[in-house]
Amino acid sequence: MHPYRxxxxxxxxxQDVGTExxxxxxxxxxxxxxxxxxxxxxxxxxxxxxxxxxxxxxxEACQKLxxxxxxxxxxxxxxxxxxxxxxxxxxxTVEVAADELIIESAAEPLPFQINVxxxxxxxxxxxxxxxxxxxxxxxRNILLRxxxxxxxxxxxxxxxxxxxxTPILTSSSxxxxxxxxxxxxxxxxxxxxxxxxxxxxxxxxxxAGFDRYFQIAPCFRDEDARADRSxxxxxxxxxxxxxxxxxxxxxxxxDVIYGVFAEFSKLTVDKPPFRRIPYAEAMVKYGxxxxxxxxxxEIQDVSDVFKASKFNAFRTVVEKGGVVRAIPVRGIAAKPRxxxxxxxxxxxxxxxxxxxxxxxxxxxxxGPILKFLSPGELTQLAQxxxxxxxxxxxxxxxxAPVASRICGDLRAKLGRDLDLIEKDVFRFCWIVDFPxxxxxxxxxxxxxxxxxxxxxxxxxxxxxxxxxxELVAYQYDIVxxxxxxxxxxxxxxxxxxxxxxxxxxGYTADEVDRRFGGMISAFKLGAPPHGGIAPGVDRMVMLLAxxxxxxxxxxxxxNQKAQDLMMGAPGNVTEKQLRELHIKVVVPEKxxxx
RNA sequence: GGGGGCGUAGCUCAAUUGGUUAGAGUCCCAGACUGUCGAUCUGGUUGUUGCGGGUUCGAGUCCCGUCGCUCCCGCCA
Numbered sequence: 001m002h003p004y005r006x007x008x009x010x011x012x013x014x015q016d017v018g019t020e021x022x023x024x025x026x027x028x029x030x031x032x033x034x035x036x037x038x039x040x041x042x043x044x045x046x047x048x049x050x051x052x053x054x055x056x057x058x059x060e061a062c063q064k065l066x067x068x069x070x071x072x073x074x075x076x077x078x079x080x081x082x083x084x085x086x087x088x089x090x091x092x093t094v095e096v097a098a099d100e101l102i103i104e105s106a107a108e109p110l111p112f113q114i115n116v117x118x119x120x121x122x123x124x125x126x127x128x129x130x131x132x133x134x135x136x137x138x139x140r141n142i143l144l145r146x147x148x149x150x151x152x153x154x155x156x157x158x159x160x161x162x163x164x165x166t167p168i169l170t171s172s173s174x175x176x177x178x179x180x181x182x183x184x185x186x187x188x189x190x191x192x193x194x195x196x197x198x199x200x201x202x203x204x205x206x207x208a209g210f211d212r213y214f215q216i217a218p219c220f221r222d223e224d225a226r227a228d229r230s231x232x233x234x235x236x237x238x239x240x241x242x243x244x245x246x247x248x249x250x251x252x253x254x255d256v257i258y259g260v261f262a263e264f265s266k267l268t269v270d271k272p273p274f275r276r277i278p279y280a281e282a283m284v285k286y287g288x289x290x291x292x293x294x295x296x297x298e299i300q301d302v303s304d305v306f307k308a309s310k311f312n313a314f315r316t317v318v319e320k321g322g323v324v325r326a327i328p329v330r331g332i333a334a335k336p337r338x339x340x341x342x343x344x345x346x347x348x349x350x351x352x353x354x355x356x357x358x359x360x361x362x363x364x365x366x367g368p369i370l371k372f373l374s375p376g377e378l379t380q381l382a383q384x385x386x387x388x389x390x391x392x393x394x395x396x397x398x399x400a401p402v403a404s405r406i407c408g409d410l411r412a413k414l415g416r417d418l419d420l421i422e423k424d425v426f427r428f429c430w431i432v433d434f435p436x437x438x439x440x441x442x443x444x445x446x447x448x449x450x451x452x453x454x455x456x457x458x459x460x461x462x463x464x465x466x467x468x469x470e471l472v473a474y475q476y477d478i479v480x481x482x483x484x485x486x487x488x489x490x491x492x493x494x495x496x497x498x499x500x501x502x503x504x505x506g507y508t509a510d511e512v513d514r515r516f517g518g519m520i521s522a523f524k525l526g527a528p529p530h531g532g533i534a535p536g537v538d539r540m541v542m543l544l545a546x547x548x549x550x551x552x553x554x555x556x557x558x559n560q561k562a563q564d565l566m567m568g569a570p571g572n573v574t575e576k577q578l579r580e581l582h583i584k585v586v587v588p589e590k591x592x593x594x
Numbered sequence: 595g596g597g598g599g600c601g602u603a604g605c606u607c608a609a610u611u612g613g614u615u616a617g618a619g620u621c622c623c624a625g626a627c628u629g630u631c632g633a634u635c636u637g638g639u640u641g642u643u644g645c646g647g648g649u650u651c652g653a654g655u656c657c658c659g660u661c662g663c664u665c666c667c668g669c670c671a
Contacts, residue, residue, distance in 0.1 A: 029631075031629090031631065032633085035628045036628040037628095038631065047631095051630090053628085109622060111604065112606090113605070113620075116605090120606085121663070123662080123663055123664095176670080176671040177670050221669095221670065223669055223670045226670090450671065
């Protein structure tokens with residue numbers, strides 16, 4: 001007989017009755033009746049009830065056993081009597097009567113309990129992550145992650161993609177987030193950087209003629225955490241394709257994403273093709289470039305209605321180049337005054353100058369700003385927003401970016417508070433036509449608004465002839481339920497267009513050569529048109545698992561301060577190590593030694 | 595770097611808007627119990643109320659500072 005087990009804890013059924021078996025697992029729960037002891041033995045596969053009678057030498061030791069001790073039990077599989085069957089357990093029709101029992105690893109009392117939900121602070125859970133990972137919910141999430149990743153691999157290779165590995169020790173990239181640096185021993189004073197993404201490598205693989213690349217790629221960025229952003233490192237399904245248009249990329253990605261979501265979720269999933277929303281439209285209609293399409297509210301621009309209005313507050317904003325946006329909400333006219341007051345207060349707390357509104361009720365229009373508006377203006381607004389009895393129209397007026405942000409925030413809040421968010425559904429969309437350039441609000445100079453390697457729509461001609469701020473790129477995001485899953489782009493594979501684009505952003509050709517020399521020289525030696533995308537694996541798994549915190553789908557996440565409390569990272573190193581690396585540490589004055 | 599929330603027993607939480615000896619569940623310890631399945635029953639231990647200062651006759655509660663956790667802003671080509 002195998003020294004540790006013949007079966008796993010989720011395996012035994014009625015047909016095994018009478019068999020001599022050996023199980024190994026953790027003591028999940030213990031029920032001590034004095035002359036009879038039940039142990040629910042748990043492993044990765046399930047739970048099996050073990051019954052222990054007092055005529056065995058190990059009976060007393062088992063009474064004293066703490067939860068989560070590891071034991072090896074040998075005994076006969078016994079059928080349970082009908083009244084003692086546990087229907088909530090797949091193994092519930094049988095139990096194992098222990099004849100032999102070895103305490104393989106006795107556990108001390110636990111810092112938090114495994115067999116109850118929600119026990120333990122995040123801090124404790126991270127410090128004892130191996131215990132937390134034994135719990136059903138987290139254990140299941142990590143399994144789901146594995147299954148999602150292998151499904152992604154299967155789907156990608158099915159589409160003719162080749163999986164690659166790219167360097168982890170590479171060079172610091174001049175754009176983007178802060179890098180994690182690794183000092184070089186061989187080259188004093190020089191550093192490797194961990195890749196923020198394998199961006200240049202995947203493009204170089206296209207130049208190398210591999211045609212279709214993918215990688216479950218680790219990405220490292222030294223940026224602060226959020227609930228949906230783990231600090232330090234995360235994984236992307238990194239994708240790049242040659243000789244493709246934006247639509248070719250969409251078709252592949254839609255198939256893979258839809259397939260994975262449909263495979264692993266019971267929720268309704270939008271079928272391809274996903275909606276495509278130009279960036280400019282999204283900013284007006286939803287007030288954000290990652291709209292949650294489950295919320296049935298669409299914001300409208302009504303600036304023109306107020307161009308000649310007697311309502312000074314709005315007219316003057318429009319005269320100065322600002323906008324008026326209207327948020328129609330159906331059927332809430334009967335809400336109490338306090339509802340509107342609180343919403344106005346909220347709007348002000350997020351930076352709005354105010355929150356005007358009109359209420360369509362009992363065949364009339366009411367509201368604080370009614371007296372400033374002409375009948376013609378009211379008619380226009382009603383028509384534009386499709387107002388009927390019971391509806392309310394909120395107004396926000398400011399510069400376009402500020403009004404968008406406030407309206408987007410209000411739209412999301414109204415969706416939540418009024419319980420308007422569509423249930424049990426994944427709503428996908430593409431946000432397309434991102435602007436190529438934007439004005440730096442501080443310097444008022446033109447800068448890249450996203451990826452400088454994206455191809456501007458219209459190519460060289462557009463770069464030379466159009467206002468840079470009106471140029472859009474073949475740059476796109478895929479968004480699901482308000483979560484940005486990924487950015488991607490058709491790349492700029494032409495050195496001339498790239499020099500021109502960088503020139504508009506204020507870089508000389510020399511600077512471009514110095515900073516992106518590898519890529520530029522590659523593009524001078526035969527580069528195919530290519531493009532790609534990189535959906536976040538952690539975020540996909542988070543959505544599929546129904547979690548709102550990304551740490552719930554990562555086996556060993558760092559805390560918000562980018563520390564691993566279990567391993568003690570980041571940690572101190574020896575003087576010798578520092579000497580070898582030619583590093584002298586200068587700790588800031590206000591020092592907190594961990 | 596900034597803002598909000600939280601911090602009470604090993605763990606999860608309570609404690610009348612400043613008022614007696616800070617409680618409950620769970621864990622843990624001891625005992626009882628032959629069919630439980632979150633076993634049950636009896637008894638018991640567990641506290642620098644994060645830390646430091648202040649106001650007050652009196653502080654878990656109010657004020658200031660500080661530390662930790664968390665959510666958000668900045669940041670994330």
